[in-house]
Amino acid sequence: MRILYIGDDWVGSNARSLADGFREAGHEVVVVDSTKVTLPQRFSPPWIYSKLARRRAGWDIMAVHDEIDRLAADFTPDVLFVFKGVHLDQQRLLSVPARVRIHYSPDDVSNPENTSPAYLAHEAAWDLIVTTKRHNVSELRERGARAVTFVASAYDPAWHRPCARRGGDRFLAGFIGARRPDRTGLLVDLAREHRSRLAVYGPGWRREPALVRAGAAVRGPVYGEHFSVAVAAVTANLVLLNSANRDTHTCRSFEIPAAGGLFVGERTDEHAALLAEDSECFLFSGTAELREILDRCDRHPGQAAKVAEAGYRRIVSGGHRYVDRAREIIDAIA
Known part of the structure; x- marks a missing residue:
């Protein structure tokens, strides 16, 4: 499958590891980095705006979506996969041409810290919601989600492997x-x-x-x-x-x-x-x-x-x- 993958792409992030997992499973993956929206740099103008306005900076959201739309037009994905995209524009995400649109929630989606009003308003429009919390499965279904599946968390052998001890720390x-x-x-x-x-x-x-x-x-x-x-x-x-x-x-x-x-x-x-x-x-x-x-x-x-x-x-x-x-x-x- 061709997977257009939206998630934080910094080294060591779980989103990057899962994107590489899809590639290793044999799929063609193109990643759009959402870090500027999800984790704005501390004390930067977007970070200050997020603290004052209680939402992410609109100019960064628009920039990420412009890149998504540009890549989608060229890549024509089979799957749009979004890793905790609750701060992105849900309508624009759901309008991306793809046969299947999946939202992945690594955290408890009944905890308000892990959602947004816009995400909740559009939650039922996603084709599949993936959660790492077993208790979320029934809760998502009760909220009207079309389809829900549980997958456990994981490790990335690229990073998580036995290493030699450095220095004298013990x-x-x-x-x-x-x-x-x-x-x-x-x-x-x-x-x-x-x-x-x-x-x-x-x-x-x-x-x-x-x-x-x-x-x-x-x-x-x-x-x-x-x-x-x-x-x-x-x-x-x-x-x-x-x-x-x-x-x-x-x-x-x-x-x-x-x-x-x-x-x-x-x-x-x-x-x-x-x-x-x-x-x-x-x-x-x-x-x-x-x-x-x-x-x-x-x-x-x-x-x-x-x-x-x-x-x-x-x-x-x-x-x-x-x-x-x-x-x-x-x-x-x-």
């Missing part, structure tokens, strides 16, 4: 992800207990003074291969879910073990089905259980390494790459 525990209120208290408590043996990577954490005062290694976001390098320096890699999205799994559920890291995550049905507890991962339901796991990893690093290796083998042999998800989506429209 941490007992680590977390890679954005600063959120539902994560802050736990990580601050762990920092006070483990100090420099805890590493925290991601946007916003340097603005959390309690983490810095506790002595944790607080660093910025890591993408692409840098993600796997960060994982390599950590014994116990924490997989913390986003409660605002009602997550029961996340991209990290696949990326951490694919990078060779020990998966230490919140106990959910999806996590329990993905990896065998205590032999391929460690799961916890509260801070006391997490502390016991970290103490076990500290006292028995060899056992922790064996569990990480078993988790790695389970994930990379389980059909969890982006190319596998691309095939699932194509099967859904076939």
